[in-house]
Amino acid sequence: MHTQTAGETPALLFQGAQVILPDRMVRCSVRTEGDLITGLDRPRDGARVIDASGLILAPAMVDIHGDAFERQLMPRPEVFFPLDLALLETDRQLAGNGIATAYHALTLSWEPGLRSVARARQVVDQMAALAPRLRVDNRLQLRWETFCFEARPLIEQALSTTPRPALAFNDHTSMALLHPDTPLQDRPFDHDPAFPVTDTTSAAFAQKITARAQRSGVSRDDYVQLITRIWERRPDVPAAIDAMARAGRAAGVPMLSHDDTQLETRRFYRDRGAAISEFPMRRAVARAAREAGDFIVFGAPNVVRGTSHIGSPSARDMVQQGLCDILASDYFYPAMLAAVARMRADGIAVLSELWKLVSHNPAVALGLHDRGRIAPGARADLVLLDWPEGGAPAPLLTLSGGRIAHAGHSFGL
Structure with missing residues (x-):
């Protein structure tokens, strides 16, 4: 050989x-x-x-959003492996699954541990150092938790690097604090003054955030105290979003909004330059995105499993209805190929059309016209x-x- x-x-x-x-x-x-x-x-x-x-x-394939690399970084709670080893292994997995361009969804959060700004900075630096050794085109989607003001210097620095990252607006803080009587898919616009907030002293909330606390390497009580303090930043979040959106537009990077539930949410981010709706959680939002000419992303695992793991619309149905342009690996790299195979077998469309969901369409959405x-x-x-x-x-x-x-x-x- x-x-x-x-x-x-x-x-x-x-x-x-x-x-x-x-x-x-x-x-x-x-x-x-x-x-x-x-x-x-x-x-x-x-x-x-x-x-x-x-x-x-x-x-x-071109993967617009994948966070399976986190399993190489931390395969078990609080068990971290060297970054170079983890990223090289991720690169091998991408190549082995036929993915030649991957945007790693790197969460920049106020949480300590796996998704902290400190950890993200290490990943950014290590990816740059490893670039000559990587087999495929590894890029970053800066998955910014909008309550994490500490991430802004890192984002501004990363926006000036080559290759340019993508910037995603992500609000898991409001999602975590949503009152349990409101289904996740029906939650109001995140900045609605009447947003229904849960009782952070309840046993139900403590149970809800157990996995988050474990991922962060802190006790549940400490996590509750932390997220309660972070929630006090809420009045300043819209201005922070505006500042980051201006930085993204100035850098000319593709921008996405994550888990949109309301037409107002999609409109808010579209007005700031985020022309990609990533995992919209209601069919009506996907329709509004289509009417506005936005790109619409769903998760390939949703197609393979036959349903969303959190109750969002069926990605297979969205493809059939013309409300999905792009399938992302999300949390499982083999899912992109498997999703195309399943829909081909089901006669959803011919292969040349289905393949655009994992190649041409994400490339265009990301400005990768080559x-x-x-x-x-x-x-x-x-x-x-x-x-x-x-x-x-x-x-x-x-x-x-x-x-x-x-x-x-x-x-x-």
Whole structure:
């Protein structure tokens, strides 16, 4: 087997595969040279031939939101592993699942522990240091908890780096303090003065935040005291959001709002430049996002499981109704491919259309116009799939920028 050395980008010619093009599937050859796709049905011209007969060649996937990397950082409560080890393992998992571009949903929270600003800063620094060694394009989605004012300097610093991150507005603080009589999906606009707040001294609230306290490495009592103090910041949160949105617009980064429940919520963030609605929790919000021309993201695990784990709309139904543009890995990297496979088997749409949910559409939403499709001049991000009739697909080869990121078969290379 040929061993690809650092910096080597051999010309390759894929022959015999069914190729997923932007508008159809067709059997054709695909040639890559360096980091680009240079043509379809072109002469070999000295390229190494990969016999892909019986396989499917697709654009490698683009993951707009994934936090499964947290399981490498902290596989058990309060058990942390070295960051370089965790991020290198995450990179291998991405490549092995056919994902060549991944935005890691890095939570910047007032919580201590896994999702703290201090931990996030370490991740930002370590990702930059590891960049030359990573197999795929690892990027950051700065998943900002809007009550976490301490994160603002880190966000402003990260917005000036290359590659540019995405910025997501996230409010799990209000969600945590929501009165239990109001379903999560029906909660009012987060800044509504009449927002129904729970009794933080109740046993029910203590039980609700047990997992959060454990993730943060503090006792439940300490967590209750902390979130009660943080809630006092609520009057200043809208101004903080405005400041971060201005910074995001100035940097030209894609911006998202997370878990929208009300039309007012979506409108509030759209007006500030967040044109991506990530995991809207009500069908009416998704419809409003569609009417406004926003991108709509749902979780691929939702499709695979057949339902949302927190009772939000079915992603499968949203795809069928034209209310979902993008499927994200969310918390399980294999779910993106598995979701497409399930919907293909169910006859929801043809494969060339379904594949856009995990490649072309997220690339466009993120402003990455060089990838997400197989076409001359596009970045050579490709995944070669073993996909037997009636069986589960498996990535055999992943290219990221023309470089071999994963090889489950030698293919004579």
